[in-house]
Amino acid sequence: MTVTETTDTRTTDTCAGPPQGNRRPDGEDTYTISEVAALTGLTAHTLRWYERIGLMPHIDRSHTGQRRYSNRDLDWLALVGKLRLTGMPVADMVRYAELVRAGDHTYTERFELLKETREDVLARIAELQGTLAVLDRKISFYADAGRALASERTR
Amino acid sequence: MTVTETTDTRTTDTCAGPPQGNRRPDGEDTYTISEVAALTGLTAHTLRWYERIGLMPHIDRSHTGQRRYSNRDLDWLALVGKLRLTGMPVADMVRYAELVRAGDHTYTERFELLKETREDVLARIAELQGTLAVLDRKISFYADAGRALASERTR
DNA sequence: TGCTTGCCTGGAGTGCACTCCAGCGTTCTA
DNA sequence: TAGAACGCTGGAGTGCACTCCAGGCAAGCA
Structure with missing residues (x-):
């Protein structure tokens, strides 16, 4: 891929502002659902629901099947949070997420x-x-x- | 009551901006529910519902029991519309309406x-x-x- | 070994702000 | 004077964005 920036197609859109603290460095960035809940202010319920409706990409899982979120996921959630503040309906955000998943075209x-x-x-x-x-x-x-x-x- | 101004306790708060056209002059200001719906962009359903939950004062009625809105009511609806835009919950607006109805104190x-x-x-x-x-x-x-x-x- | 804690799932429930319905009465236009 | 259009009521239904529940698995520790 050529589009510069330190990102990939899936979330070429992560620039949701200041680091918002408590992040682990890339490479060892795995967070449990409750950690992400604490970091984002969303509940674990809501995080699972976001995934279910396609507002999140499929989240990595541990060998026992538990969700392990990455920094990239946090970036995405930060963007979602911003968009939510604008009153954008969740359905529209899902649409955007689908476009991101669909690739460059x-x-x-x-x-x-x-x-x-x-x-x-x-x-x-x-x-x-x-x-x-x-x-x-x-x-x-x-x-x-x-x-x-x-x-x-x-x- | 003493507070000057050309208003009364019930809606001492009508200053919701420009006249927003199509108003009839005070004195002959009676509008049917569908006129108010057209003027405010709310539906007749919503107007009745606002009244039911106490967000509107009791609206005057014609001799046959139909609602007849006044300019004052339109002013109030304009304020409600503004507050709604801020995301204020309806319950809070009802609270404010109650305070207005309660009087000067x-x-x-x-x-x-x-x-x-x-x-x-x-x-x-x-x-x-x-x-x-x-x-x-x-x-x-x-x-x-x-x-x-x-x-x-x-x- | 048992106990607690954390996480999993599908599906049901909640709260808000409308929105619609059935069944009826009133008003306007031809 | 008929018929359409408008309005009334209480109560039920809708859509959105969560939020909770039951029943179960897995890991840590006492």
Whole structure:
């Protein structure tokens, strides 16, 4: 593969921000489900469920069949967490995961999907800023009203 | 009650932004449920449900028992819409509605609630901006990868 | 050796925010 | 005056994103 970066096709998309501590170095990066739960804030239930619905790649297993997560899996979960914050439905994230699994030929599709998501996020931010303006108006109204009531009550 | 302003205790909080068109002037402001549905984008089902759970004040009725919404009700719905955008749970909005109905002595409590909500909104915006940064990184990565793939074919 | 802890599975259950339904009454238009 | 369109109610149903459960295996330790 040629696309530079220290990644592979499966998760060519791991750049979800700061290291978020407690990671083990690559090579000895195996985490149990409860460790990942602690690291991500998700429950073990949710992690298994994500896998079941195809939002996670198939996770490595120990010789006894227990899940062993890698740093790459954590990266993916970090991305999923970010996308979840945008309100993206799980089904759409699954779609994205499928594209990633499908390989290089889905690059442009992924690219489009990311750009759409970006637009959605911008729109959400704008909405929230509108709401903030309303809240600020109300808050200053209540501040004034509070003062009015206070001075009145000093009868 | 003493707080000035051209409002009453029930909805002392109507300042949800621009007039949002199609309003009838105060005094002849009676809308049927389907008009309100069209104006707000909510369904008639949802409007009845909002009333049932206490998120709306009791709506005026025609002599035959049909709902007749007022401009004040539209204002309230506009606020609810804004709060909904922030992800505030309906139960919390109901709580706020109860405070509004309860009268002047809940001013400070409402004030606090609004300030908390404001903080939540700021936090949401910050989260979204973090997500935006991640998306931008990925998008530019995909843009580069796309170029690389175009010039050379990978495995 | 037994006990506790952690993890496994498929499937059922939960909570939220609607959304729809049946069966009926009222209003509007032709 | 008929028929469509609109509205009413209580209660049931839906879709999403988890969340829990029962029953069982495997590893560590006392």
